[in-house]
Amino acid sequence: MEVPVELSRIVINETVDQQIIVLSEIGGDRGFPIVIGISEILAIDRRLKGIDLPRPMTHDLLANIIEQMGAKVDRVVINDLRNHTFYAVLHVVLDGREIEIDSRPSDALALGVGLNAPVFVEDQVFEKMQM
Template sequence: MPVQMELTRIIINENSDQHIIFLREVDGERTFPIVIGIFEATSIDRRVKNQPTVRPLTHDLLANAIDALGGELADIYISELRNHTYYAKLRIRHEGELIEVDSRPSDAIALAVAVDVPIYVAEEIIDEATNQ
């Protein structure tokens, strides 16, 4: 069963190419980190801090494209953890159908923050990530 999560922390490390975001369950205490790239980290950080950009960033572009094509981002779903790599899906409503599009979790979370939609994570991922 998917668990709704929220972004609670972003760590941008200027001395490394590994940046970390933390997700925490909305109705609980479990939390876990995901290592992401600098572009996604800064994009998420700007959105959280409501810092405007002169032109749309890639995640804004994707949100605009989904909207222009008649879709609506319903939520994002981190669905799998395989060989220490998370896998995610964008869940888009279009003409009464729910379409799932593969995504890196960092891009999916950046888009969720940009559009303000829920972030869900599979229960087994939270269990595995918090028990490592």
């Protein structure tokens, strides 16, 4: 089951490569951190703040391609946790059909937040975090 979550916290520390984002269950108490890279966290932060750059960055380019093709990012789903690595899927709708695209969570979130796509976590991921 997909559980709706929100990006509740972004921790940026420019002195190290590993950055932290925290996803929290909407209307619940569960949540967890994900460690991501500096370029991805800066992209997420910039897109959340609505800061436009003179030229498109990678996540902007991908968003532009999806929109120009007439498709829409329906949602981002963090769907698995294996060997301390999170996995995600972008759900893109094109011509009435849903396409699932494998993605790193950091890239999926950077793309999704800029497009106001909802974010979900599979219940099994929360369960694995409790182990």
